[in-house]
Amino acid sequence: MANQKQQQIKINIPKENSEGIYSNVAFMNFNQSEFVVDYGRILPGVPEATVYSRIILSPQHAKRFMQLLDRNLKKYEEQFGEIKLPEQGSKKNIGFQQATINS
DSSP states (O other): OTTOOOOOOOOOOOGGGTTOOOOSEEEEEEOSSOEEEEEEEOOTTOSOOEEEEEEEEOHHHHHHHHHHHHHHHHHHHHHHOOOOOOOTTOTTOOSSOOOOOOO
């Protein structure tokens, strides 16, 4: 099947989604069939986060997403330099971190 043409996919972004939603925290759960990622926002001094979007992925799509993100992070760092993460335990360490959610 080496002669198969790559199919182009037209992507439509509805106007109400075109500005996006800022997220600085994510929570993830999974079972045998799916990964559930909740994206939210937490503000300094506020003890709770609000979830604005939930994305549900099959394990295969989650792995493809991880590969895509890894590839793009490498390209970003080649263009703009290394992304530095705050040290663990830093008071400025707000946002995407490993978290345990009790189901």
